[in-house]
Amino acid sequence: MLFRPNPSLGVPIYLQLMEQVKHAVETGALRPGDQLPGIRPLAEELVINPNTVAKAYRELEHEGVIELRHGAGAFVTAHGGGRKAADKVRGAQPVVAAAVERLRARGLTDEEIRRLFEAELAGLTRAGGPRG
Amino acid sequence: MLFRPNPSLGVPIYLQLMEQVKHAVETGALRPGDQLPGIRPLAEELVINPNTVAKAYRELEHEGVIELRHGAGAFVTAHGGGRKAADKVRGAQPVVAAAVERLRARGLTDEEIRRLFEAELAGLTRAGGPRG
DNA sequence: ATCACTGTGCTAGTTAACTAGTACAGCGAT
DNA sequence: ATCGCTGTACTAGTTAACTAGCACAGTGAT
Known part of the structure; x- marks a missing residue:
């Protein structure tokens, strides 16, 4: 399991997701062009609301970490080093x-x-x- | 400055305060019997609401880390090692x-x-x- | 007794996080 | 063209965090 937010930490779940995605990109566990888990499957896997995942993904796109393609999925951008x-x-x-x-x-x-x-x-x- | 929550972390301020108080106790920066900063002065110093400090202090008392004495102040308990x-x-x-x-x-x-x-x-x- | 501190408890409001649900639009394989 | 996936956008609701403000009660020094 690549992502695993911990609700009991008190940190907003969408923020933890963002941190964990960034970490995966930083360590190379996710590389430019790689596809991220879909919003609905990941939400089911983590037992959280798809809107929460979507929010994390939107913020990550806003920061340039990932790219969201309507109908295709979420992908890691080649912005990094x-x-x-x-x-x-x-x-x-x-x-x-x-x-x-x-x-x-x-x-x-x-x-x-x-x-x-x-x-x-x-x-x-x-x-x-x-x-x- | 013993305590310094960072609002931009996304972690609730009262939680950060709790963590920082615990850390101060764990490292001996605060010892059993020591008095913590008052609710109002600390709130002014950190530019946060006194209720936020009071909430952190109440939770810490509930966890047995400090003791609140009505009219006297907040003190570190002797619960630890x-x-x-x-x-x-x-x-x-x-x-x-x-x-x-x-x-x-x-x-x-x-x-x-x-x-x-x-x-x-x-x-x-x-x-x-x-x-x- | 008074004063200046301390904590306590409350109302009322705003904002944010998260949820459940729904419907729509795009993509790519068939 | 259709289907099953994908993301998008929204409503509506609950809960939590934080704020501002106020009044009350306790403590300890004077």
């Missing part, structure tokens, strides 16, 4: 996996881990500091 | 900081980094796999 950019993100996956592995080995919960990362990215830690 | 647990989370900060540093050095944006972590925690990567 292509192979090299995907390699960069995919190449970074082991860094993230290793960090998460180490944190879990230390006994931290996924919630604690998520909060640590959010704090770091937001520049709320002493070590991180604000970023312009 | 105390010094040792805070050391564990705070000790993990350099792991996160180092990982984020390395990812940024590779040219990844904060959004890309965030998506990588969310995917890893959600078990959506090949390396991560689903977790029970």
Whole structure:
């Protein structure tokens, strides 16, 4: 399953879908020209409303990530950096996996881990500091 | 500034506040017995509605993280693991900081980094796999 | 007793997210 | 030409988030 929004996170479902589509494109799991799951089948699979999927797809099209073709489907655009950019993100996956592995080995919960990362990215830690 | 919700994330503000309070407690930035910022002053500081802060505080009290005393203020409870647990989370900060540093050095944006972590925690990567 | 803080609880309003449902239009294979 | 898919667009409803505002009650210092 390529996409799997988690309603209990409190993040709007359509936003999670958008993030997950972008991530799939960034890692090369979806490449330019690839077709995305249809609005209705994906909605059924995720047990959400097709309008929610359609909203996510419309926003993604507005951002230039995908292209919607009436009657044909949704496709990944060739806007990104292509192979090299995907390699960069995919190449970074082991860094993230290793960090998460180490944190879990230390006994931290996924919630604690998520909060640590959010704090770091937001520049709320002493070590991180604000970023312009 | 200890707390700083980001409205543009799409995550409800009261949830972000909750996460940030929990994080502060987990890292020892707030210790049992410490008083939290008042509802009204914090709302003014963050330019949000006092009811939003109050909602976050009520939920945190419901989860046992803080204690609300009518007329006195909001205080961190002694429910957690105390010094040792805070050391564990705070000790993990350099792991996160180092990982984020390395990812940024590779040219990844904060959004890309965030998506990588969310995917890893959600078990959506090949390396991560689903977790029970 | 008073004051300036604190939290508590409520009304009323707007906006956003999500749902269920429906009908229409385009595409591509047959 | 038809069919089964695809996206498009809309109505109508519920729920949640957030706001502005107000009044009340508790606390602790003076």
